[in-house]
Amino acid sequence: MSVTVKGVIARRKGAPVEVVDIVVPDPGPGEAVVTVQACGVCHTDLHYREGGIGDEFPYLLGHEAAGVVESVGEGVTEVAPGDFVILNWRAVCGQCRACARGKPQYCFNTHNAEQAMTLSDGTPLSPALGIGAFIEKTLVAAGQCTKVDPNATASAAGLLGCGVMAGFGAAVTTGGIGRGDSIAVIGCGGVGNAAIAGAALAGAATIIAVDVDNRKLDWAKEFGATHTVNSRDENAVDAIRALTGGFGADVVVDAVGRPETYEQAFYARDLAGTVVLVGVPSPDSELKLPLLEVFGRGGALKSSWYGDCLPSRDFPMLVDLAHQGRFPLAAFITETIALDEVEDAFAKMHKGEVLRSVVEL
Template sequence: MITYGSPRSRRSLLATEVRGVVATGAGRPVETTTVRVPDPGSGEALVRVQACGVCHTDLHYREGGVSTDFPFLLGHEAAGVVEAVGSDVTDLDVGDFVVLNWRAVCGRCRACLRGRPQYCFDTHNAAQPMTLADGTPLSPALGIGAFAERTLVHSGQCTRVDPSASPVVAGLLGCGVMAGFGAAVNTGGVGPGDSVAVIGCGGVGDGAVLGAAAVGARRVIAVDKDPRKLEWAREFGATHTVNAAETDTVEGIRAATGGVGADVVVEAVGSPNTYEQAFYARDLAGTVVLVGVPTPDMRLDLPFLDVFARGGALKSSWYGDCLPSRDFPALVEMSLQGRLPLEKFVTERIGLDEVEQAFDRMSRGEVLRSVVVL
């Protein structure tokens, strides 16, 4: 049995048929087609998706850059309302407004048992597959698959937040904004008075700019080759900008920090070249945070003596090292208080049938975030 319609009503359902955006093969245009979503089983929840951001990771899935386990049900940066839960789900109610997350912690792995659930090594997804109309199983992007009118997830992937928040804004915390914000604040440990540089000012990079500004960094230096993106970064709190097409990145960051380099440099590109720039653009004993995602073929070559002599820390940030149950409600509350201008990330609102065109605009750098509204 499942809980459906209200927290107290229980009845069984047939599988739900919805429209969803599917990638059928590497490089092929996505298709909007019928998706069958099963009733929630043990530990699962059925969520009516209200909004889902178009993230670059979805494009990676379409291109076969994440996996070749096609077909994929794309979309993962989403918010919506819980419509049904499995009978053993006790921490979630029908009607809850939730942001979906792709790192539902298990509570039992060695990271969780050491009090570090943000590093959980055994995160949960729904056990049952969603399928095409002919029964072909779908691989949901990041275990979510939210370019669909409804999706099936593990209940732990649902994080309750204040229902007065806009789904269009709240859903952005499900991936890019949280990854960038957390890279600066959680992984980088940025605090009041620090100097911070962010290389790459797309959605993740601007999340890092926003996070650094929100916690009181003294200087926030945005680096990109696109003047449009540098202007966006200023709207999120950048105090200085460096146009990498015109100025050497390392020299530009040093010039903005009195010649010494930044306390924390967030690399949001995922390139060996920009990582090397981040390495040399930090102050002695400074911190580099890699949140940009490299491809499997990339290699890094740094003088080993420089790694030793410059000291500090070289870190990678997984999902902004966030704990959704802690961070999502807090950031939503800050947004509602007017302290985080999350709405500025939303360049356009689109329908399910416009995802392919949104990928094109994203690739050309014309949008910060397209958001599918259902």
């Protein structure tokens, strides 16, 4: 039997979000209903509200979430009612050509719930990243539920559902940062600081944080940056080179996703170094680079999808590292808020006042 709960929607482009009644159906085959305990406020949710990702309004926002499985549909075996889970937006299919090659982190056929959650008048909702978790209960594909240690704190664990995992994976998995390496991270919000924390965990010797906001650079120091560069005050490429013996960093992570920051990353890496793009570009962004430089500098230019993570492998690992005090997961939480404070959280995020606001339900 369906249930009606409170949730946060973006009804139309640019309009303030609203807390409304939402109808959540019983789970069908391969689906699960999850009682959401906490959900982070991510830039991606703001992109949805602003129409930067699509125009399938109204959107049910929220996706960095953790909670408890309430019920499951026919054929679900991977999770059961009572399991504590982090929600992920790349539920692997196990059958596509990427999965068949043993690279499920690149699954080309990720899936979501088949049924729609709706407004009380029957209007179907588009859940952000196939999740929609600014809500008391949400309907997802069972494969979007990743079991982790039930002793984890939901407000911290949920952040692995997007931003923290994306940043950590960009540095460690996609970038392959290792002991003694150098790394520069451009953009020190939640994703960038997760890359910095990952690089510190991996044993990088030189960790350079680049931003235009000194407050974010101060946060970066807390997450393990050994040097900071305010690119309003000095040339970022020159500064990164000066801090790496004149050569450039082994890995440069662009956590902003603008043509100018990508160009900085390209020229700030060492010969045969790696550039990792994890910041999401706007649809109209274009990049122009001299092809001879692309060839002559060697190395790799990579995009990082979700930190190239495999949720079933990486979420439990990072929760365990947080419990051991080796990864500062809870430090990403700036404030906890209620459902009706999401619009205010967007304003704070836009001003750079928070790393993460987290809705607790």
